[in-house]
Amino acid sequence: MTLDQRIRTEVEDRIRSGKWRPGHRIPFEHELVATYGCSRATVNKALTALARSGLIERRRKAGSFVAHPHVRAAVLDVPDIGAMIMARGDHYRWELTASRQDMKPTKFALEMMPDADGPILALAGTHHAAGEPFGAEHRLIDLTTVPEAADIDFSTVAPGSWLLGHVPWTDARHRICAIGADKPTADRLEIAIGAPCLQIERWTWRLDRPVTFVRQTFPGDRYDLVAKFTPQGR
């Protein structure tokens, strides 16, 4: 273990154990320099890392303080659906049920991707796990941002998998909610109308250009989102 790691973990341990409560002033840099017998750069590196992770706050002239709990952030893995299904040992299949290329955004596309103004590729399909419908997907791809998508055969590769591997993106936004299945979705997923479903909508951008919008609908009993995380602010 390096020295700056050691300083960081020793400070962190005192905070996580509650020995240093929120608001407590931790030793000045020059005090830690004396304690550890190292240079100020090393102490500074350790404390700067703690500040960046949100565990402490630093104020010039005043010192460094254990941060108060503030916003809690969860790290939520959102893997490729096909990879996820295969990872748990089930057979995966993507079924493309509709594909249409519009030169101008349709009403639905304008609503979901208000920044789009050129041609849009609209896809619909179903993810199958172990032969059973697993989730329904509606997707819009902005062909101005991703012209290559026009030439891809999305009946053989799921659009999510292809985009994941071929299109860099810089920002994304998720919306997660519970809805009752409507008639077309219920038919595609072979469930009852009104059955509770988890719906995930994701918008993806690349440098302020919209890349794709996707709405995925999963029967409530077939899909859980799981997130493990540690606090950002204390």
Place this chain on the structure above:
Amino acid sequence: MTLDQRIRTEVEDRIRSGKWRPGHRIPFEHELVATYGCSRATVNKALTALARSGLIERRRKAGSFVAHPHVRAAVLDVPDIGAMIMARGDHYRWELTASRQDMKPTKFALEMMPDADGPILALAGTHHAAGEPFGAEHRLIDLTTVPEAADIDFSTVAPGSWLLGHVPWTDARHRICAIGADKPTADRLEIAIGAPCLQIERWTWRLDRPVTFVRQTFPGDRYDLVAKFTPQGR
């Protein structure tokens, strides 16, 4: 803007714009030292930050490379429900409907908090927004880890708010799913039995000791989870 920030953003811009594709070798540290006319420590600081954020990978002797997209991580804000409701301008009220202290974990508690072995505080209640039921909550608090909780009046303060401000935690896990409302939940939320609901379960630990388990159930039309994020690996 500091020099290391400038180096970082200039490298980052080239990557995000696609000029440097995944796998591209970025200049060696000593080359950037010559380019920017600064010391190696400054270049190292910038590149180390980029590596920590997952944008580049660094290999001794070989150099630094633009990372390939790998796992996508979403940062999901999970604020205090009361604070969230008040933040959007609605009146918030917490209604405690049940409170029980068990010296030994009940069957339900053992299922949800298998590590618990001592007294458990079991609470149930409803969050109200603008006078309407907003979400139902079932909560277990491990009184061995959080003995202070035994003396708190949870009819006046929501347990989530109190725990958030008083109990440090080190790990948490979320599970998010869609379910149909059962009879008791439907009654409390004033919705139909079977109506789609978003259910969030959260386990919280402090240094391997269980702190609390909570199951929150929200009518599907009243609660969305929203997550904004940027990619970790490119």
Place this chain on the structure above:
DNA sequence: CAGTGGTCTAGACCACGAA
């Protein structure tokens, strides 16, 4: 105004790993 953290320098030694 004085002391803190923020940043930077010009060196150094070392471990790793590709050649």
Place this chain on the structure above:
DNA sequence: TCGTGGTCTAGACCACTGG
């Protein structure tokens, strides 16, 4: 082998800000 990144040092100057 030997160039790379990883880490560290002993200094320095400065901006900010609390007393």
